[in-house]
Amino acid sequence: MTGPFDIRSTIDSRRSVRSYKMIPVDDEIMESIKNFAKSMPVPFEHNVEIRFFNAEPTRTLYTVMKSPPDNVAFIAETDVVSISKAGFIGEFLILFAQSKGISTCWYGYYKLSELERLMPHLQPTDQLKEANMGYGCSKGETTGRRAICISPLGYYEDKGLRLMDRITKATFSFKRKEIKELLVDSNDYEKLSDDILYALDLGRKAPSAANSQMWRFGFEDKYKTITVAMPVGYKHFKWEYPNLDIGICVCHVWLGLIDKGYNPAVTVSEDSGRAVWRISI
Ligand SMILES: Cc1cc2nc3c(=O)[nH]c(=O)nc-3n(C[C@H](O)[C@H](O)[C@H](O)COP(=O)(O)O)c2cc1C
Structure with a gap:
């Protein structure tokens, strides 16, 4: 693709x-x-x-x-x-x-x-x-x-x-967290392939309400699946729909993998009141 x-x-x-x-x-x-x-x-x-x-x-x-x-x-x-x-x-x-x-x-x-x-x-x-x-x-x-x-x-x-x-x-608009700060488990960082890092880099550049960057990345299936969700219980002081921002970030990650020649499968389901996305290569 x-x-x-x-x-x-x-x-x-x-x-x-x-x-x-x-x-x-x-x-x-x-x-x-x-x-x-x-x-x-x-x-x-x-x-x-x-x-x-x-x-x-x-x-x-x-x-x-x-x-x-x-x-x-x-x-x-x-x-x-x-x-x-x-x-x-x-x-x-x-x-x-x-x-x-x-x-x-x-x-x-x-x-x-x-x-x-x-x-x-x-x-x-x-x-x-x-x-x-x-x-x-x-x-x-x-x-x-x-x-x-x-x-x-x-x-x-x-x-x-x-x-x-x-x-x-x-000042504000260009500022983004580093990939490492966005991992559910920061120890995963060393194990990520260049292609996954590329996709996460595009993911972290996604826009979010008040630039909150509430997305967190996890991995399953020996790093072949990226999960994207906000932390359980996350609440923004003003913005009621942070799950929307998660979908924005997933679009960037998905496009990043397409850019690297993959045709990733994408699923989303509700878990603990959050949308949890899985992007698999
Ligand atoms: C879901 C969502 C809602 C937003 N709502 C507003 C808004 O009501 N007013 C506004 O000025 N900016 C709004 N923004 C823009 C964000 O402030 C902006 O995306 C963020 O600060 C990052 O800057 P950038 O888009 O220039 O990279 C919104 C962004 C998102 C993703």
């Missing part, structure tokens, strides 16, 4: 972008992104929906920045496995867009009533309606099928960045 884009350079060049030119994505590029979304080669069954939508150039949706015209929502059930799959699928789309020169930013915190206005029939629960924002600030459990995260799709506007985002971009 070969990747649908240059895997390493795409992952290395992706950054969350929080300032956009108020122009639509070029027609041909938008078409290629939509086609990719329709026929995405995903290594598992799922019913995550990728829905493209337009927004007006106001701060209503993202609150901290103006929406560019083109945006995308990732819609799934709210059980941990479906949420995690939404992370994998969303990141695959985001990386494809990146490979076409399109900037993105995962948003878990956005104004739900505005998304509802732009995309009717989202059917948020009363509880979310009350909170009036996306998942990042709602409290407690939410159920049912809904937009888990959204992202703008557009062109970076250098001059538009807020001071806070400039600081974040320069």
Whole structure:
């Protein structure tokens, strides 16, 4: 199997972008992104929906920045496995867009009533309606099928960045934990092949809410299977769906192995309230 884009350079060049030119994505590029979304080669069954939508150039949706015209929502059930799959699928789309020169930013915190206005029939629960924002600030459990995260799709506007985002971009966004810190058992490090280390290196570069990097890597089957999950009992102070971030990381690890010529099998199941992924070569 070969990747649908240059895997390493795409992952290395992706950054969350929080300032956009108020122009639509070029027609041909938008078409290629939509086609990719329709026929995405995903290594598992799922019913995550990728829905493209337009927004007006106001701060209503993202609150901290103006929406560019083109945006995308990732819609799934709210059980941990479906949420995690939404992370994998969303990141695959985001990386494809990146490979076409399109900037993105995962948003878990956005104004739900505005998304509802732009995309009717989202059917948020009363509880979310009350909170009036996306998942990042709602409290407690939410159920049912809904937009888990959204992202703008557009062109970076250098001059538009807020001071806070400039600081974040320069200091925070590039920082990642070393592979050794991310292993369930750090003694495993010496036993890992170059190919596995390559895939884990791409995995650790994945984006996560507030750059939390909550993924941990374990091994089974004489290092032929990589497990990816958050620690049992992990809770983020604000972000309710860290299993989504785990799926994002798995997408990077999977692509890393594809880049090394493997066609890995990928499974995910729920264990101790977490999504636990297995990627086998
Ligand atoms: C699931 C998820 C939700 C996120 N939600 C927000 C958000 O609501 N607002 C925001 O500004 N950034 C958000 N981010 C972006 C992260 O802050 C960013 O990915 C992280 O700091 C790493 O930086 P990088 O993406 O530039 O590598 C989110 C990222 C993920 C993966």
